[in-house]
Amino acid sequence: MYSVDFVAQHRLYDGILYFIRHDSPATQTPMSVSVFVPDVAEKRTDAPFATLYWLSGLTCSANNFTEKAGAYRKAAERGLVIVAPDTSPRGAVAADDDSGELGQGAGFYVDATQAPWKPNYQMETYITHDLIEAIEANFPSDPKRRGIFGHSMGGHGALTLAMNHPHLYRSVSAFSPIASSSRAPWGQKALAAYLGQDHTAWEPYDAALLLSQGKGLPFDTILIDQGLSDPYLEAHLMPDLLEQAAATAGQKLMMRYHEGYDHSYYFIQSFIDDHISFHAERLG
Numbered sequence: 462m463y464s465v466d467f468v469a470q471h472r473l474y475d476g477i478l479y480f481i482r483h484d485s486p487a488t489q490t491p492m493s494v495s496v497f498v499p500d501v502a503e504k505r506t507d508a509p510f511a512t513l514y515w516l517s518g519l520t521c522s523a524n525n526f527t528e529k530a531g532a533y534r535k536a537a538e539r540g541l542v543i544v545a546p547d548t549s550p551r552g553a554v555a556a557d558d559d560s561g562e563l564g565q566g567a568g569f570y571v572d573a574t575q576a577p578w579k580p581n582y583q584m585e586t587y588i589t590h591d592l593i594e595a596i597e598a599n600f601p602s603d604p605k606r607r608g609i610f611g612h613s614m615g616g617h618g619a620l621t622l623a624m625n626h627p628h629l630y631r632s633v634s635a636f637s638p639i640a641s642s643s644r645a646p647w648g649q650k651a652l653a654a655y656l657g658q659d660h661t662a663w664e665p666y667d668a669a670l671l672l673s674q675g676k677g678l679p680f681d682t683i684l685i686d687q688g689l690s691d692p693y694l695e696a697h698l699m700p701d702l703l704e705q706a707a708a709t710a711g712q713k714l715m716m717r718y719h720e721g722y723d724h725s726y727y728f729i730q731s732f733i734d735d736h737i738s739f740h741a742e743r744l745g
C-alpha cells in the first residue's frame with residue numbers, strides 16, 4: 462500500500478538524495494518528498510537509522526530545504542536520514558487560494574474540518590501517518606528514533622505535531638516558528654479557513670498554548686533559533702510567547718536570538734548544523 466515512485470536520485474557528500482512521490486490516503490493526492498540517506502545507513506545492515514523530518518514554511522515545495530538549507534554534509538557525518546515533504550497537497554485539489562498564505566504551499570500541518578478544504582488538506586494525518594508509513598516501508602529508517610524540525614509555518618508544524626504526538630517523535634527544534642498560530646495573522650487566517658470560527662478548535666494547533674499546558678515536557682529540551690532582523694518577528698512569530706509558556710510549564714527551552722539574521726534560508730543554513738547535532742545527540 463505504501464509503495465513509492467522513485468523520481469530521481471543524486472549522490473552528494475557521503476550519501477544519496479532521493480526524490481520520491483507516493484499516494485497519500487489522507488490528502489487523496491500524490492505527495493512529493495525528498496529523502497537523504499547517508500552511506501553509513503546504506504552500509505549497515507544491523508539496524509535502521511535515526512530519521513529527521515523537516516517541515517517547510519509558507520510558499521515552499523519539497524525542494525526549498527533540499528536546495529537551500531545545506532543540511533546534508535552534517536547529516537552524512539552524523540548518519541541521519543532527512544525527510545523533507547511538501548507543505549500541502551498539490552494538483553487536482555478541491556480548493557486553493559493564490560495569496561500564498563492558504564491552500565497549496567500553506568497547509569499549516571492541520572487536518573481541515575471545513576469545506577472546501579476538508580477533502581485534501583489533511584496535513585497532520587499525512588505527516589504523522591502516511592508519510593511515516595511510506596518512509597519506513599521503503600528506507601532504512603528506525604521507527605523508534607524520529608525527530609522533527611521546521612521553519613516558520615513548518616516550525617509551528619514541528620512544535621505542534623511533536624507536542625500532540627509525543628509517542629512518534631523523540632526530539633524537536635525549530636527555526637523562526639510561528640509561536641502562537643491563534644494570535645498571529647498568518648495563523649488566524651489559515652485556522653479560520655481550515656478549522657472554522659470556533660476558536661476552541663484552534664487550541665491544539667497553538668504551540669505556545671500547548672507548551673504552557675506542559676505538552677512539551679516529554680522532550681528534555683526544545684531548541685529554537687530566531688533572527689533579530691526577521692521582518693515577521695513581531696507581527697507573526699512572537700517567540701516571547703514561547704518563552705513565557707516554557708516558564709509557566711517548567712519546560713527547558715533553548716531559545717537563541719541572532720543579531721542581524723533574517724527569515725530566509727541563509728539564516729537556516731547558518732545554523733542547520735547545530736540543529737542536526739542537537740537531534741543526533743537525542744536520537745542516538
Ligand SMILES: N[C@@H](CCC(=O)N[C@@H](CS)C(=O)NCC(=O)O)C(=O)O
Binds near residue numbers: 517519520529613724
Ligand atoms: N508570505 C510571505 C512569506 C514568504 C516566506 O518568507 N516564506 C518562507 C517561509 S515562511 C520561505 O521559506 N520561503 C521560501 C524560500 O525562501 O526559499 C511572502 O510571500 O512574502
